[in-house]
Structure formats: C-alpha cells, structure tokens
Amino acid sequence: MTTIYDAERRDISIALGGDAMITRRMQNFKEERFLKLVEILRDADVSLVNLEMLFHDFESSWQWSSATYTRSDPHNLDELKWMGINAVTAANNHSFDYSEGGFLTTLEHCRDIDLPYAGGGRDLDEARSPAYVDSARGRVAVMGATSTFSEQSRAGAGRPDFRGRPGVNALRHDITHHVQQDVFDALRKANLELGYEEEHAFHRHFGFRGNEDAPDHSTEIDFLDNKFILDEEYAIRTALNEEDRLGISNWIRGTQKMADWLVYGVHCHESGPDGDFHGHSRLSPPHFLTDFARWTIDQGCAAFVGHGPHFLRGIEIYKNRPIFYSLGNFIFQNESVLWLPPEAYSRCG
Incomplete structure (x- = not known):
C-alpha cells in the first residue's frame, strides 16, 4: 500500500x-x-x-x-x-x-x-x-x-x-463507606444525638444542598460529609462522576x-x-x-x-x-x- x-x-x-x-x-x-x-x-x-x-x-x-x-x-x-x-x-x-x-x-x-x-x-x-x-x-x-x-x-x-x-x-469521584449493621446503627445514633440529621434536613428544605434527595436512612446516612452504606462487609468504594x-x-x-x-x-x-x-x-x-x-x-x-x-x-x-x-x-x-x-x-x- x-x-x-x-x-x-x-x-x-x-x-x-x-x-x-x-x-x-x-x-x-x-x-x-x-x-x-x-x-x-x-x-x-x-x-x-x-x-x-x-x-x-x-x-x-x-x-x-x-x-x-x-x-x-x-x-x-x-x-x-x-x-x-x-x-x-x-x-x-x-x-x-x-x-x-x-x-x-x-x-x-x-x-x-x-x-x-x-x-x-x-x-x-x-x-x-x-x-x-x-x-x-x-x-x-x-x-x-x-x-x-x-x-x-x-x-x-x-x-x-x-x-x-x-x-x-x-475529574471528580464519589466515595462510599460500606459498614456492617452495628457500626451503621452507631453512626445513625450519633447523627441524631449531635443534630446532624436535623441540620441536613434543614439544608435540603432551603435548597442549600442543591437537588439532593433525602437518603433512605435505613440503608444510607451522611456523617461528617461522608456517605455510609449498610452492607454485609466493610469496604471503601469509589465511582467516577458521570x-x-x-x-x-x-x-x-x-x-x-x-x-x-x-x-x-x-x-x-x-x-x-x-x-x-x-x-x-x-x-x-x-x-x-x-x-x-x-x-x-x-x-x-x-x-x-x-x-x-x-x-x-x-x-x-x-x-x-x-x-x-x-x-x-x-x-x-x-x-x-x-x-x-x-x-x-x-x-x-
């Protein structure tokens, strides 16, 4: 050629x-x-x-x-x-x-x-x-x-x-922390007792968290700006921002x-x-x-x-x-x- x-x-x-x-x-x-x-x-x-x-x-x-x-x-x-x-x-x-x-x-x-x-x-x-x-x-x-x-x-x-x-x-990415039930329950209790869950709800209501939907608190919580997911094993997972x-x-x-x-x-x-x-x-x-x-x-x-x-x-x-x-x-x-x-x-x- x-x-x-x-x-x-x-x-x-x-x-x-x-x-x-x-x-x-x-x-x-x-x-x-x-x-x-x-x-x-x-x-x-x-x-x-x-x-x-x-x-x-x-x-x-x-x-x-x-x-x-x-x-x-x-x-x-x-x-x-x-x-x-x-x-x-x-x-x-x-x-x-x-x-x-x-x-x-x-x-x-x-x-x-x-x-x-x-x-x-x-x-x-x-x-x-x-x-x-x-x-x-x-x-x-x-x-x-x-x-x-x-x-x-x-x-x-x-x-x-x-x-x-x-x-x-x-190049943004999302981080999720996967934890078992006992740790998840402890973090959920800390969120409630320290007032963070109420604060997050207030921010969502007034639009300070953009279009973010409220998480399903039975399987997911935000604690100190970190996302925790209820799982059967411990892991930290990352995903690319689409x-x-x-x-x-x-x-x-x-x-x-x-x-x-x-x-x-x-x-x-x-x-x-x-x-x-x-x-x-x-x-x-x-x-x-x-x-x-x-x-x-x-x-x-x-x-x-x-x-x-x-x-x-x-x-x-x-x-x-x-x-x-x-x-x-x-x-x-x-x-x-x-x-x-x-x-x-x-x-x-």
Missing part, C-alpha cells in the same frame, strides 16, 4: 514522563545517565510530562496548601524544552497554590515559549481541550485532568451571559478527528485498598482511576498516563494499549523551592 504521509504508517515513538517539579537549571548536569535520558526524550517523536510546578514572579497571593507551595523561575520552562519535552499536562493539586493568577501566569509563560499544555485554562472547555504536537510521524493530541484538586481550582463552564471560571479539568465523564467524552470524540494519536493523562493521589503506604498514597490505584483509564482506551486513546503519588504504580496492557497508573517523578526538585509563605514553616514546627 502506497502512503503519502509518514503518519499513515501508524508508527510513532512517544516518550512519557511523570511529574516535573523543576526549580533548577538542567543544562548544567553532565552525568552520563542523565544525558542518555535527554537523548531518549529528544529522539522520540513526541515527549510528554506533567508540569507539577508554577512559573511566576509572585504576582499573585498564595492559597492554603497542605504541601509545598510550588513556584519556579519562569526561565526553567526553557530547560524542559532543552531536554526535548514537546508538551505538558498542567492539571494537578498544586495548580492553585498561588491562586488563579499564579496558574494563569504559568499557562501564559508556556504559551510564550510555544510549549503546548492541556488540563487547564480560562474556563472548563479550555481546560478539557487538547494540546496538539505535530511530528514527522503524525499529530499527537494530549489531554489532561486531575482527581486531586481544591474546589477553588476546579474550572467552571460559562454561559452566554456569564464568563466561565479559570482552573483545572477536575457528568465529568460525559463532558470529557465529548472532547475526546472531537479530538479524534483532529489527531492521529491521543494520549490522556490524569494526576491522582488517591489510592486503592491494597499495597503499602508510600507517603499519603497506597501502591494500588483507586477503582475510579482504573475505570477511567480503561474507558479512555475504549474511547480511542492510544495510551493513558497517570502521575501524582510520586512513586511508580503498575502497568496494564488493555486492548493492546498501555496504561501507566503512575510514572512517579520525572524531575523532583521540591527541596529547592526558593521561598515559602510563613504558614508553610509554622506547619513544620
């Missing part, structure tokens, strides 16, 4: 990396293994990483963060391009460390040096939209989301009469018409029930993430790449396509963030 374009051969090399928390110049390093890594990135047709760092000059105030307040000199973005990085995902739990301004300034710096990004933007549609990288072997679309985020950082859709909210493409899945599916469907290859990345600190703890996360990915990863492949994505917990998780070959549940750290220069707000120091004593 005669081909006109190399992309028609369906033969491409894509290098994928985990979290890039870069705060220093990389061109100074001359170690042999490091230079071999750079060679791999440059030799690939397309190289992608997650940008878990903000690039600004402290133009905006910080928000509360339970971890590092990420900030790097904007010139360090050039170091990623020097290494061979062609595009980044920008949705993660640090995106709003320096509020909306710090995030939008970071995206502006990416545009200034022609570094395509996905996963964040000036409204929800822009946050869900892809970044494109044109290579000799075909056009690659990159899309990104994060399941770990603050409500302030979640991008919002606009209306004809109202502008959307800047932020990240948030509204987010639908919105993302619309963008995937349109993107497939514009690119030869599609890679979806998700930043996820949440865990499954198995494996040892490493920091705040277990080795196993949560159920909603495996569900979403396989679903993106079903929708036509060529690969799924996870990151977030700062260690390696498993790899799955699903329908002959790779799912990387976490690629860990690509660059982790967390210790050389230049300045932090006072509360970051007081938290550590």
Whole structure:
C-alpha cells in the first residue's frame, strides 16, 4: 500500500514522563545517565510530562496548601524544552497554590515559549481541550485532568451571559463507606444525638444542598460529609462522576478527528485498598482511576498516563494499549523551592 504521509504508517515513538517539579537549571548536569535520558526524550517523536510546578514572579497571593507551595523561575520552562519535552499536562493539586493568577501566569509563560499544555485554562472547555504536537510521524493530541484538586481550582463552564471560571479539568469521584449493621446503627445514633440529621434536613428544605434527595436512612446516612452504606462487609468504594465523564467524552470524540494519536493523562493521589503506604498514597490505584483509564482506551486513546503519588504504580496492557497508573517523578526538585509563605514553616514546627 502506497502512503503519502509518514503518519499513515501508524508508527510513532512517544516518550512519557511523570511529574516535573523543576526549580533548577538542567543544562548544567553532565552525568552520563542523565544525558542518555535527554537523548531518549529528544529522539522520540513526541515527549510528554506533567508540569507539577508554577512559573511566576509572585504576582499573585498564595492559597492554603497542605504541601509545598510550588513556584519556579519562569526561565526553567526553557530547560524542559532543552531536554526535548514537546508538551505538558498542567492539571494537578498544586495548580492553585498561588491562586488563579499564579496558574494563569504559568499557562501564559508556556504559551510564550510555544510549549503546548492541556488540563487547564480560562474556563472548563479550555481546560478539557487538547494540546496538539505535530511530528514527522503524525499529530499527537494530549489531554489532561486531575482527581486531586481544591474546589477553588476546579474550572467552571460559562454561559452566554456569564464568563466561565479559570482552573483545572477536575475529574471528580464519589466515595462510599460500606459498614456492617452495628457500626451503621452507631453512626445513625450519633447523627441524631449531635443534630446532624436535623441540620441536613434543614439544608435540603432551603435548597442549600442543591437537588439532593433525602437518603433512605435505613440503608444510607451522611456523617461528617461522608456517605455510609449498610452492607454485609466493610469496604471503601469509589465511582467516577458521570457528568465529568460525559463532558470529557465529548472532547475526546472531537479530538479524534483532529489527531492521529491521543494520549490522556490524569494526576491522582488517591489510592486503592491494597499495597503499602508510600507517603499519603497506597501502591494500588483507586477503582475510579482504573475505570477511567480503561474507558479512555475504549474511547480511542492510544495510551493513558497517570502521575501524582510520586512513586511508580503498575502497568496494564488493555486492548493492546498501555496504561501507566503512575510514572512517579520525572524531575523532583521540591527541596529547592526558593521561598515559602510563613504558614508553610509554622506547619513544620
């Protein structure tokens, strides 16, 4: 079969990396293994990483963060391009460390040096939209989301009469705690005695809980903003938010018409029930993430790449396509963030 374009051969090399928390110049390093890594990135047709760092000059105030307040000199973005990085995902739990301004300034710096990004933007549609990288072997679309985020950082859709909210493409999920009868009864009694059940009813009556229906208290209760289900065994179960899945599916469907290859990345600190703890996360990915990863492949994505917990998780070959549940750290220069707000120091004593 005669081909006109190399992309028609369906033969491409894509290098994928985990979290890039870069705060220093990389061109100074001359170690042999490091230079071999750079060679791999440059030799690939397309190289992608997650940008878990903000690039600004402290133009905006910080928000509360339970971890590092990420900030790097904007010139360090050039170091990623020097290494061979062609595009980044920008949705993660640090995106709003320096509020909306710090995030939008970071995206502006990416545009200034022609570094395509996905996963964040000036409204929800822009946050869900892809970044494109044109290579000799075909056009690659990159899309990104994060399941770990603050409500302030979640991008919002606009209306004809109202502008959307800047932020990240948030991948929400529901959590249910399944408990046996004795624990369920104790939680129900605590809800009644502490007045929470009456408070929830009041909030529903006046519309403070949206269109939420009252639960069947014989099998389900809300306790301290957690949902508990009566069951025969103990379990914590997670399920993907279907509204987010639908919105993302619309963008995937349109993107497939514009690119030869599609890679979806998700930043996820949440865990499954198995494996040892490493920091705040277990080795196993949560159920909603495996569900979403396989679903993106079903929708036509060529690969799924996870990151977030700062260690390696498993790899799955699903329908002959790779799912990387976490690629860990690509660059982790967390210790050389230049300045932090006072509360970051007081938290550590």
